[in-house]
Amino acid sequence: MTGRLLTFPLILILTGISALVMFLPMIDALFRSDTSVARAFGYSGFLGLALVLVVGLAMSGRPRRDESDLQNLLSLFLAYLFLPVFLAFPLYEGLETTSFLNAYFEMLSCFTTTGATLFDKPGRLMDSLHLWRGLVGWFGGLLIWISASAVLAPLNLGGFEVTASAEPGQGDTRLDRFQRASSGKRLEQITMQLAPIYIGLTGILWIMLMIGGDRALVALIHAMSTMATSGISSVGGVQNGVSGVGGEVVIFLFLLFSLSRLTFSSDTVTTARPSILEDPEFRLGMVLVLGVPLLLFLRHWIASFDVDEVQNLGQGLRALWGSLFTVLSFLSTTGFQSADWVAAQQWSGLGTPGLILMGLSLVGGGVATTAGGVKLLRVFALYLNGRREMERLVHPSSVGRASAGSRRIRRKGAFIAWIFFMLFAISLALVTVVLSALGEDFERATVLAISALSTTGPLTTVAAEEPIRLLGMTEAAKLVFCAAMVLGRLETLAIIALFNPGLWRD
Template sequence: MTARLLRFPLILILAGVAGLLMFLPMVDALMRGDSSVARAFGNSGLLGLALVVVIGLAMSGRDAAREMTDAQNLASLLLAYLLLPVYLALPFYEGVETTTYLNAYFEMVSSFTTTGATLFGVPGRIMDSLHLWRAIVGWSGGLLIWISASAVLAPMSLGGFEVTVRAEPGQDDALLGRFQRASPARRLAQITLTLGPVYIGLTAALWIILMAGGERAFVAAVHAMSTMSTSGISSIGGLQNGVSGFAGEFAIFLFLIFSLSRLTFSSDTVPTVRQGLFYDPEFRLGLMIVAGVPMLLFLRHWIGAFEVSDPADWQGVLRSLWGAVFTVLSFLSTTGFESADWQAARDWSGLKTPGLILMGLALVGGGVATTAGGVKLLRVYALYLHGQREVERLIHPSSVGRASGPGRRIRRQGAYIAWIFFMLFALTLTALTAVLALFGQTFESALILALSGLSTTGPLIHAASEEPIRLAQLGEGAKLVYATAMVLGRLETLALIALLNPTVWRD
């Protein structure tokens, strides 16, 4: 049954899963006595499932031996980010009743790409059941990235894997033999059965921990799903409005570590045996950033606090340090949650928000094949190794590199491909900034919008500038451009270029 189901296009399977998930907010709305919202989700779910069944029956007569290829799955993934939000927005549009369909589509693109930028961020603007739907869509998008990273992107040397493997982006690598032996459908089923329970279990564990910390069950569920998917979605306007306090933030901090490296939860994409998690370059670089940047921010706050407050206020000092540590990891993972002590740190120091630092963290991003966006830590590490070697050659031109085979691969070909991706990222950022400026945005607002979309860090639009950007005030053209940036940031430019490569589609 499973093998036969996986012969259908990936986007059709995802549409069926989306239809089933719509019954969860329907039940929540019924328990709250909101029949209109419940009817919107129930009707949309039944309509979507009926359409999926009809299309599935129409396609069931094709050649049974024909299976979806990796290229077709990648194309379905692109179509899912572009077209599936059209269906996901239907119950949201009917439930809100006071918005346009474009706004509902924008909201679903933001949630599904785990960006988390919202037009309905004011607490009480929409019903809790609609906030639950936003969180479920974001959580599902995070699970999709976990699965597609090893089932679709890794076999094609995309999504960051092109830095370490020998094949060119869009092609198979001989080292990943198990990916070549298993068919795409079987690989997709195995990875889903392996990672799905892990993802669900971690979300449930964080939910229970947040409830134990005093958070309301509904808010704890939304924050747990948003943390695992790094979407930063909140039904109460952020963690600072919650009641779990430091305990809740510390629990979320621990679970955000899963976004630094895929080795924290799986080794299914590792072609060789490694010595352990702490030897993983992504994880080590992420820890260095989480430790180093807060110290710089802390010293910046400390110097500024000499003239505006008592430097002996050690309680304020510790609160400032914790606020910096949590917020740095949150934006590095492209989640965008702000610590409740982040505001206290700013008040304690009397300095403005370090928006450029937060933008830089979001640009770097988290680990390869995690729910985090951005350039990714592995690409930054490859560029660092290459730069370090070039400096050594400037000092000692006749020196010989000491790296092993994999290290030489990352330092040479890996750095070359990482640099190409970084240039594509920069050119795309420039183009999107220019287009947003044409739609009436100032340079600062256009840059923040473009970077938050490409890095899938929606809360950046409120944290990176003194005057938060009001998404509701954007024109229709600017909203569509921002939605395009979110899709490009989630799927990455190299994957889109690989789809245009004729050799990828060669049978």
């Protein structure tokens, strides 16, 4: 039955799953005696299932054929564009005080794990609606986690192009080896492999946060947001939670999964290494996680001479922890802010510039994880290439000491990584210019563009001098921001691959 189900388009399967998930907030709303919200989710879920059933019956008579990798990529792109329309209906009907565009914006932000919210005013949303936001973000993280291996990896996209021998957007099938499994079979196998891990880790984190003192709903949303790196919260962030430093430590440990896929799997070319300590993504990520806070701590320590706070060791340690947690959170494009992040500024008397957080978000996490950004593997490829070029400046006739895989990353991988950087820079400049033309000043437009393209929504509240109220943006600016979120989640190379003539010739 599963094999027959996977013959249908991916967007139809995702719509059916979304309709089923709507019954969870409905049950929660019923327990809270909020009948209007329960009706909104119940009606939307039943209508969605009916629509999927009708479309499925209409397509059931066609000859069975497996979807190609490019067709799955197209379905994934269409899902990010149009599935939030369906997801927005219960939010729009349940809230009753917002426009449908705002509801679509919110759902697209959650589904792409961006986490930028229009409803930042406390008490604006009921708990059941917060649960829906968390669920959508969590399933969006699971989708991109599975799609990275089942859809993007076979096409050498999403960071896999750095280590692959084929061109981006094209498969690397070799006739002298075993035939690759069909896309449907591969999707089924990877889902069965990754979904239990994802669900299990979320459940463990949920229980640990509840032990730390958080309410069940708050702990669940923070657990789902951590695994999906979406930064969604029902209380304005983990700094407002009851679990305190203990909860932040637990979240910090689980955020390490976003630095490298080798933390839980070793079935891809990019992570075929014997130990996680030898994985370049994880090592580079830990250098940033430890190095940037130490530099900030040193800067704060020097500045503390002017405010006579050198002897306050306790506040200094709090400032160091706040920097560690916040740096990892923004490097993983989650965007949680430590409760001690402000203590670092108070300890030294200086404000920490948001430019550092924007830079970390642009770097992003590991390949085939839920994190967004440029990806650590591409940064590592450019580092290898730059180091080799500097060696050749000193010794032009030298021969590089590296394995075949490292040479491939340093040469072809660095070239493709540089192309991606240029495409990312062009996208960033284009989004910034368009937002500026729509009425946003340059600073706000830059923060908004980086926030959308790196899928780090909380940047809008911490990167600028004053928090950016997304609700006050014009409708045209919201639509541009939505397009940038889709572009940042799927990446420019993946969208360019959709122009492959083979996809449209079929």
